[in-house]
Every structure is written in C-alpha cells, then in structure tokens.
Amino acid sequence: MAIVKMSNFGLFTFDSDREKLLHELQKFGYVHFTDLKEQSAYLEEGLETLEIPYEVSEVEERIQSVKFAMDLLKRYDDRETGMKAMIKGKNSFTFEELEKKVAQFDYEPVIDKFRELTRKIDLISQEELKEKAAMEELRPWRNLNYDVRLFRDFQFSEVFTGTIPKKLMEPLKEALGTLEETYLETLSEGKDEAYVVGLTSKREKEDFNEILRNHSFTTVNLSVSGTPEEDMKKRKESLEKMKEEKKKLQAEIKSMAGHLARFEEVYEYLLNLRLRYQAENNFLRTGSVNVIEGYIPTDKTDAFRKAVEKTQEGAYYLELAEAKKEDVSVPILLKNGKFAEAFESLTTMYSLPTYDGIDPTPLFAPFFFAFFGMMIGDWGYGIILMVLTGVALKIANLEKGQRLMMRFLFYLSFSTIAWGLMFGTFFGAAFPGFALINPSTEYQKLLIVSIAFGGIHLFYALGIKAYLAIRDGKPLDALYDVGFWYMALMGAIVFLLTMVLGNLPEVLGTVSLVVMVIGMVGIILTGGRENETAVGKLAGGMYSLYGISGYIGDFVSYSRLMALGLSGGFIATAINMMVGMLFDMGIPGMIAGVIVFLGGQAFNLFLSALSAYVHTSRLTYVEFFGKFYDGGGKPFKLFRNKSKYINVE
Template sequence: MAIVKMSKFELVVFAEQRAKILKALQKFKEVNFVDIKLHDENGEIDKDAVEGVTKYVNNEELTHIDERLYQLNNAISLIKKYDERKTRLRDIIHGNENYTFDTLSKKALDYDWKKVSSELNSIGVQYSQIKSEISKKYAHYDEIELWERLDVNPKELKSLKKVNTFLGTIPLKLKGNFIEGISELDKTYYEELRISKDEVYYLVISSNDENEKEKLSEIFRNNSFSVENLDIDEVPREYKVKLQKEIEELKKQKRKLKSQIKTYSEDLNDLQAVYEYLQNKKLRIVESEKLAQTENTVLIKGWIPEEKIEEFEKIVKSEADNNYYLKVTEADKNDETVPIKLKNGKVATVFENLTGMYAYPRYNEIDPTPLFTPFYILFFGMMGADVGYGLVLLLATIFVLKVVNLSSQMRKSVKFFFYLSFSVIFWGILYGSYFGAEINGVWRLVNPAKQYNSLLIGSIIFGVVHIFIGLGIKAYLLIRDGKSLDAVYDVLFWYMALMGGMVYLIFKLMNLSSIVTSISMWIMIAGMVGIVLTGGREAKGVGAKLGGGLYSLYGISSYVGDFVSYSRLMALGLSGGFIASAINMIAGMISGNWFGMIFVPVILIGGHLFNMFLSFLGAYVHTSRLMYVEYFGKFYEGGGKSFKDFRTESKYINMDD
C-alpha cells in the first residue's frame, strides 16, 4: 500500500556481454534504464563525462529489425484480411496464446517465419498489383463505354487526309446552340453519340477547307467543345469485349492469389508470436542506445525496485561470469527522476489505472490509490444503484474472470467492475430498486422518488466527509515533512471556518441550542481570521500579505461549489432509476395483446442493457471527476513518471512473467 522503494544501479560489463545481459534483464523485466548524458543541453561535452566514453549506437541493427517488423506486420494484416475462419465463442474464451519469455524466444528460433512472411509479402505485392491493374482496366472500360455508339476505329478516323475528324463533348445546356451553328456548315458532318447527365458526346467530320475550318473553330469556341483523344485501335464496342476478357483473366489470378493467402491462416498465431518477440528485441536495441561505452566495456545505469536487488545481482553475476562492476545506491527521497511503481493490496491494485490517468505521485509523495478506492466504490454504487444491474455486472465479470483467458491488464479491468458491482447491489437494496421496479414488502432504506431531499442532503454530507478527509491527508503530509505550522494555517483554520460555518447555519436556521450556535460562530470567525492572517504569508510586505490572506478566504466559495458537486451522487442515481422505471412502464403498456407481447422482451432486455451502459458510464466518469477535482485537489499534486518494465506491451499474445 505504497510507492515501491527504488534503488539506482551503475553496472559495467565487457562489450561482448552486452546483448546477453540485456536479454537476461528483459526476462527479469523490472528494470528501468537511465539515458546516460555525455553532452549538456547546449551540445557541449558534459563536465562529468570521461574521456574515451561514447554513446552506444546501432542504427544498422535497428533499421534491420524495423524492416523485419514491417514485413511481419504486412503478412499478419494480409492473413487477417482474408481469413474466413469464423470467430467462435470458444475462440473468444481461449483468447490470445500464452507465452513465457523463454517459450517466445524458442518459437522465434524454431518457426521458419522468415520464409513464411517473405512468401506472404510476395503474394501480397502481386495481389496489390493485380487489384490496381483491374481498377485501371475498369476505369478505361468506363471511358470507352461513353463512346460505344461510335462504329468506326478512332485511329482510322485520325488517318483520313482530306477531312478533319473530332471526338468531343459540349455542355448539355449548349446543345441547341451547337446544333444550330454546325447545321449551317455545308462541308461538316456531325453525329450525336451519347447524352449524359451534363454533357453531349459528338463525332464531327469536316472538310480541310480553310473557310470551313475557321467557321467550325468559332462554333467549337462558342459552345465549349472539348476535344477527346480516344487512343485505341479498334471499334469501341469490340475493344470493350477485349477489356472484359482481360479483366476476367485478372480476376482469376486475383482469386488464385486469395486462395493462396488463405492457406496461411494456420500461421497467423505463430507470426503474431514472432512479431511480439521482435518487438521485445527492438526494445532491447532502443534501450541500449541509453548506454555508454568504451572500446571494451559498456556502462549501464538504471532503476530497480529495492526488493529486487538480490535477484538482480544474481542475474548479473550469472550472465557476466563474475566479470563486472556493480554499484547500487538507495534513491534520494526528493529525487524527481525516480520512476514510480505502485504496490497495493488485492482490491486497490485494480484502481491504480485511475491514479495513472490523473498523474503518478512523486517519489516523496504518497500513493493516493488506497485513499480513494473505498470512496470510488461507494460513490460508483450510489450513482448506478440497482440490484438487478449490479447482479448482471457481477455475474458477467465472474464469468469472464473464470472462463476467458485474459491478459493481465484486461484481468485488472474486469476485476475493477467486479468489485464495483457489490456497491451497485448494496445501494440498489437501500433504494429498493430491482431493474427499476419496486417489490412490495421488501425493505428499503429510502425511496428515491419521494425522498430526494434526503438523498441530496446525504450526498452533500458524503461530500463534506470526502473533502475533509482530503484536508486531513494534507495535514498529515505537512506534519510528516516537518511543516506543522503549515498544517495549522492551511488545514486547521479551514476546518474551523468550514465546520464552524456549517454548524452555525444549521443551528441558527433550525433554532437549536443558542450556546452551540454562539460557539460555532466564534470558531468560524477565528478560522476566517486565521486564514486572512496566514493565507498570504509568503508575500512580501504587510499589504501584500493581507491581500493574499483575503484572496485565500475568498476560496471558501470554491468549497461551497465542491460540496454542491456531490449532488451528482443523487442526480445520477435518480436518473438511472427513472429511466429503468420508464422502460418497465413502456413494456407494460404494450403487453396487453399477443402482438405487443412479442416486443416486450426486446424492450426490456434492450432497454435495460442500454440504460445499464449509460448508468455505469456516467458513474465511471462522474466518480472519477469527484476524485480528481474535489478530492485530489486538497492534498495531491502528482507529476511523477511511471516505472516502465523492460518489456513491450503485448498486442497479440499474453505474456506470463
């Protein structure tokens, strides 16, 4: 239930041992390398740099492995695109193949992936070329089809010596003007071949006479005649038949290649495993560029969890044959470069992703995950409150966890909703909501439809408790860091102002004990005075300090806004319940006859599933907001960088440790 303690190591090994050491450390996984800087930000040689030490660079190997990954990715994409094997429930349950680091390496060595991927890439290139050629043929076919009524060879028309021939188009709207003009020419013949949506296609044959040519040119200009170059040596109709035959032949070749691709379907899982292996190999190459080297040695720096030091030393000793230098030092508490790894209990672990989505803590902070987990579970259930919805979520997550082969990250995500389902059921019982329906005689604590004011008050009370706990955590952190007075100024005075103010208002408005009313008023005033006097303590000058204090006191309005924000706990719970009731009502209205009864199951199942999705989505988003804005804002800053295991995130397989 804390941030994992880290240690920094410096390791020197012989250059020939580099690859073997890195592979062993990747199997070990829990190591985070530090990029060794030999130059400062201005490109100058760092003052601490040692002569003869250079950065390790291997661009050639990186380029080579990128080419292999590109080839594999193309092969995988090709198989998946034309794989006609049906995805069965059994396949979904089976999930991705499970591999250990050793079995993955063995797969890459035993399976002839280079030959298979090369063959697939070759087939893929041919397939793409044929598809492109078919597209070109079709485009040409469509072009020729426009001139289908032309019953002469266009090339022969061009070869005529005593006349000029033209194939071309004019805009449809100019057809009348064109015909009127060209009909006046004595030595010109025209034939209308086709009318399309916007254009008219013509064949024009005219004498070589200069006067005729001049008149025809003017008619062409006036009617936007666009000359077309039909570059074929056959009558268009005959040429179309020839093109059709060529297209059919290309389609046969395409189908043949497609059948060839399908024969590789059984290779898909193996290719995906090798792809993951090469991704990890690439990571070793990329991370090795953080190292430094001399002519004979390699310097490696990085971070490891303190609890893993002994195991780390054993690996180094085994792989380096005792020929190494290793120095391990405990991480400085205030070192902002320390990578953050979280370690929590069984339940809180699955909520760590929410912390990561906001910001990882710095090394000298605390892990907020276990501090918000109980509230998150409580608030999520209050927003999604329904026994039926909670049971569906519970049973669905149990089924997936027990039956489906999940990756470790997916298992965490499913467990996240598994734990939340209990809260949904709990609040559903308190609200008496069972798929939006009420069951007569079944106990409930509150009726949301009638006692919404009580729910609103309860929601705001939860908010007060939540925010005050956040302030209490802030006080603890300040005291822990030796800033006890800051805890008084920034927490105690706010407790006094807020608590005093709330008690004063409640007792004053309800005409309760005058003594309590008076005491709470003076506590509130004392807290406000304390905030004014200390809120601007870091400013220079009395005026600036007082102004800063008054501005700090103005922050009390933000607390009011924070408290009101918790009304969403009531609002979302009510909205989900009302929609569920409306679905039941609609189903009841159409259930009066046999025809309507057919649609009742569809409305009930579809409607409730949709409402469940909306309710849980809203609960997830708004509960996260309450944590991030109202709660974290009181004590948590974050800004740490996460510890990255020396492994790639698997896409196609499940990698076991």
C-alpha cells in the first residue's frame, strides 16, 4: 500500500527496433523515462542525443487539422450535455481498439472537404460585408427618386451630391440666396451632417462651387444604376441569395456532425502518437544502438519484460533492479485502499512524498473525515450529500478523477450525518432528543471538544515523526524531537488543568509540573545539537523551546471546527426563521417559503461544504503536515496522454 515500489531499468536496443518498442511500451503504459541528456557521464563517454524526429512536426500538423475539424463540428454538435452527458460518460477503448478505429476512418479527405466548404463560406461572408457596406452608404440617399445616371447627361445644368455639416446649413442657405438658377435639397440628416443634392446652371456653377467649398461641402459620387432605392433593393436580393447559399454550405457541414466523435478519437490517438515520438528526446545513442533508462512499478516487471521482448528482432540488453530507497529521483505512484484512495488528491495537491518518505494519505484521511463532518454538523445536509453522490456513483459513467471525487464526498456525507446526529440538527432545526451536544447553547463544550481533537491530531503527527526517526535508525532523534515535546506539552496541559479545575489531586499537579520542566530542559539541551559551539547549541535549544508558542497557535486553530459548525447552523436557523415568517402569510407566503427554504438550504450546504473542505485542508497542510511531512516527490508520468474526450485503458 501507499508508495508503489519502483524498479529502474536500463535498455540497449537497436535503432531499427525503436519505433516498435515505443509502440509496445505505450500500450503497456507504466513507463517513466529518464532524461539521459541531464546525465553528463553518458555524454562524456561519447553518447549522442537523438534528434527530434521529423514525424513530430508532421503529427503536429495533423493534430491542428483534426482540431480545425472538431472546432467546426462542435458548432453543430447535438449530443447530450450537462447531467445526461455525465450519466452517459465517455466511451472507453483499449489502446489497440483505439488504433483500429482510427485506422478505419479516412479522415483527411473529410478535412479537405471541410476546408473547401469553409473557404466558400468565407468568400460569401466577405461579399456580404461589401454589400452591406454599400447599402449603408446608400441609405442616406434613399429619398433621391431619380436615376443617378441621368445626372451625367444634363447639357445646361450640373448636379452636386454630397454632405455638409448640419451646423452650417443655415449659413449655406443664406449664401445661396444670391443665386437665381440654383436649387439645394436636403435628402436626410445624420448625427452631425446633412446629405444634400444641388442643381445649378452652367452660368452659376463656379459661384455655387465656391459657396459649397466655403461651407465644408464634401462631394459624394453615387456609383449606382437607377435610383438608390432600386440599387439597395438589388443588393438586398443579392444578400438573400448569399444567405441561402451559406445555409446550404453550413447544412452540408452539419450533415457530417456525426463525425465529431470519430475526430475526437483521432485527436486522442494523435496526441499519444506525438508523445511517443517526443519520448525519443530522453534517449541517447551510440552508432546504431539506443540507450534507454527509466522506471516501472516493480509488480509490473514481468509485463514490461514481455513488452520489450515482443519488439526485439535483434540482440538487446535489459537490466532491471529495484530502485534504491534513498534515491530521491524515483518517480512516485500512490496505491491505497478504497477509502484512502479517495483522499489522494489532497496529498497530490500539496506535494507527493519522496521515495524514502511516507505516504500521509491513509494517516490524515480519518481526521479529514471527522473534521469535515464536524464543520457541517447537520444530518439533513449529510443525507442530501449522500444521496446525490451515491446516485452519481451508481448511475453515471464517470471517469476516474470524477469517480474519486464523488466517492470522496460520499464518504464525507457519513461523517456529516454522524455529527449531525450528535448535535441534533436537521436543516438547522433542533432535535433535542438526539443531541449529545447542543451547539447553539453548549458552545463552550464544543470548543473543548474541538481543542481536544486538535491535541490528538497534533500528538498523532508528532508520533509519526518519532516513527520515521526510529525507522531510519535514529531513536535518539525521536526522543529529542518528539519525546521531550510530548513531556513539555502534556505536562503543561495537565498542570494548567489542575490550576483551572482545582478539584484534581495535588500530586497530579506536582508530577505534571516536573514532567513539563524535564521536557523543556530536554528541548533546550538538544534542540540546537546540530550547532558546533556550546553557545550555539544552547541558543538553538532556547529558540526551539520558543516554538512552544507555535503550538499554542496550533491549538487555537482547531477552534475553527467549532466556528464553522456554528456559522453553518446559524445560517440554516436564519433561513428557517424567514421561512416561518413567510408561511404565516398564507398560500403565497407558503409558496415563497418553499422556494426560500430550498434555495437557501442548498446555498448553505454548498457554502458549508466548501468552507469545511478549505479549512480541513488547512488544518491538514499546516498543523498536521508541518510536524513531519516535507514532500518533494515527483509524479510518475504514464507513457500515455491524459485523455479529454475518451477513456483509453
């Protein structure tokens, strides 16, 4: 259980067998390659790095082409979404099944067809923009009910079309009063300008021109056949034809939307193919021989050996040995029982253990289970959480990560129910006959319970630290770093209790004081033992003893177990009070009350669960892990791409 035992391998194989080898190892999956370029000893011996194969760029192009097709088809995807999609889940394939399905799908001609269709759609869209722009330019001239081409045939007069700032229209009209053979008409007005048409004789043309220039006239040449209204109508008809043509092209694409699932399979296959080629970056070579190193789980060595043998037509050399415990470069895989496995994401989120370390998951899981439920503390909420997650686990085809999260919440629902029964709370309502502790009135008792749990949590963490020291052959470190702290802390706690309670035997106070002093003296004498000088050792010991103030802060931190439980309970009670007031208002109030109850309690459940998760994680990471756990391990990288659209087994 916990940290999976690893074996490291060294493999010498002919370059000609590399592609078949990588293909078989990817089917095997559990291979973590070592980047040999980082090992200078090999390079100094004359080994060369493998060049990135040209196939990588080729596969990258194919991935982009497939992604183009997927993005196009997603616009027309009518598959189930939301809850229905979660229940149905992703399709699952073995690696061999995925390869066969992809081989049966000649997708490149389909992509070429998509490119041609989208090219035509783009061209039509460009023409649409041009037509719409032309219509917008003509819109202000719609009131010009004359064929614009006739303006060019006048022998004794001339027509001007253009715009003038609206604020200059009045001065313009006054200036035109001096001309007898000139006419100006305003066809329409925009925000800041007026669209005008002017008619003048050849004799007054120059004067008219001068007046227009003086009033900021801008000429607009109307390139239309017929009237502007007729031209706009023709363009509108043209737009309708373009719209219909686009619909036909889009309908043709939509008719192939069923290919989306197959393209997703191709996409996942190509990502794995790219990973396979990129893996060659980790290898070295000498002549025609490749040098490959990495790690595999020890319990899979036989399957790994068979995968290698299956691909080697020529001679090869394979060396397998169990990884050394002190080797911090060994990648980490965790393996726990069904209960602890649901909590592994919390360890991963913080930091994986090193190979010579300890997996903290099964150690903190029971405490996380208890603390989470205590912070919510309502058996009504627990039942809702249990039913929702239980149904999801039963009927939904969830991927591994989703299933672990549902199972995580499913387990926590039982803790929530248990604490809710102890507190006697059901959706914020009290059930006095059930309650062992009433949070709303016995908050001092609840605080004592919270601090007591904190003490157990902290002393348990120190006990793990002692175990690790003894395991590593350092029993004195266990005494110095844990034993003396046990004596100091437990002695101090008992001594304070004898002072506060007063009815405890006097000898108990004396013994606890002696134990506390012995522990403190031991911390002072050993806390700075790594320093070289006597003064340094003593100063280091005094500083270590000062760390007792940190323990006081740690104990206080566990008051959040009480605080979160009370806050969620008070919010639920407030919601119930509002519902009660609404119910007193008759049938409309009852309807509103039901809505407020369901919405309010659902929101409070979400808020309480989120707060419980965050604060329980904080107690785990800071107070618990801070006593014994460093982490720092690197994750084992499966020789598989993480799937997004399907499950590859």
